[in-house]
Amino acid sequence: MSPTTFPAVPALDRNASAPLWTQFRDALRGSILRGELAVGEKLPTEAEFGEQFGISRIVVREALGDLVRTGLIYKIKGQGAFVSARERDEDFVSTVLGFSDEMERKGLSVRTQVLSQELRAPTEAEARALELGPQDQVVALRRLRSVDNELRLLVQTAVPADLAPGLHRIRLENRSLYDVLRRQYGLRISRAERWIDAVIPDVSTRELLELDAHEPLLRIESIAYGVNGRPLEHYQAQHRCRSSRLHVKTTT
Incomplete structure (x- = not known):
């Protein structure tokens, strides 16, 4: 999978009570747990995610930060974010x-x-x-x-x-x-x-x-x-x- 693509998921619901960052986080988290994103795979950049989902980089950053805290992804300075072992x-x-x-x-x-x-x-x-x-x-x-x-x-x-x-x-x-x-x-x-x-x-x-x-x-x-x-x-x-x-x- 190219680092500029992401598995197809339902569009984020802007009328839902759940914030956009949690909807995006859950979509990405689900793809990791279902094995649609391989361990060690490089994720799209914040800008690429933002363009695909129609959300700001701040929203993307907040979601990725939460996934880093829970151990599903990790970041390498200057290289981007990657999928961790699926704990x-x-x-x-x-x-x-x-x-x-x-x-x-x-x-x-x-x-x-x-x-x-x-x-x-x-x-x-x-x-x-x-x-x-x-x-x-x-x-x-x-x-x-x-x-x-x-x-x-x-x-x-x-x-x-x-x-x-x-x-x-x-x-x-x-x-x-x-x-x-x-x-x-x-x-x-x-x-x-x-x-x-x-x-x-x-x-x-x-x-x-x-x-x-x-x-x-x-x-x-x-x-x-x-x-x-x-x-x-x-x-x-x-x-x-x-x-x-x-x-x-x-x-x-």
């Missing part, structure tokens, strides 16, 4: 969206391999998190998840069986669990508590995620609650962050 911010830890929903909202391809799916008694940790009694059962899932063909997550999930009868028989390969819970069982997550720490993976996890021998992972534990306040999902995920970052947004 992606992942927001699912700070929202009630599921992993699949959040990745697909960003235009990324998610694949899910179900390693096991069974109806069983909960572990002590699952029973405690889901507030279950000794006679209760859970639908337990162990899944391996990829983003744009890069192995990213190994997830162990438990859902109270009485809330989702028959879930252990539903095909979940390459499907969003949260979408299935919404559509088939009317279960909607209203809030979640999550804890994050660093772990050294065991041999089995390293093999499944195709890790280097000494690559650490982030472990995410989550308890999700329905609109009535009852816990409806517990998961523990081991997350590979070599080409992504977890993004958490806080409010007052």
Whole structure:
């Protein structure tokens, strides 16, 4: 691709509430994350971007500055701006969206391999998190998840069986669990508590995620609650962050 061209994107909407610089930033960010702009590729100049999109150089500069701050592009003095390795911010830890929903909202391809799916008694940790009694059962899932063909997550999930009868028989390969819970069982997550720490993976996890021998992972534990306040999902995920970052947004 020539440095004076840019993948076709919808025209910026001058009547939208979003500022032009954020619209332009999101268009460029989307092209980078979708792989339409290669790692190391030189971007058009501020003037060239301005001419193509009909915006001022100040607007372009503000958008590029934000992409530099988030690590998607870098600048070399006297040479211009270039595409960085595609490190992606992942927001699912700070929202009630599921992993699949959040990745697909960003235009990324998610694949899910179900390693096991069974109806069983909960572990002590699952029973405690889901507030279950000794006679209760859970639908337990162990899944391996990829983003744009890069192995990213190994997830162990438990859902109270009485809330989702028959879930252990539903095909979940390459499907969003949260979408299935919404559509088939009317279960909607209203809030979640999550804890994050660093772990050294065991041999089995390293093999499944195709890790280097000494690559650490982030472990995410989550308890999700329905609109009535009852816990409806517990998961523990081991997350590979070599080409992504977890993004958490806080409010007052």
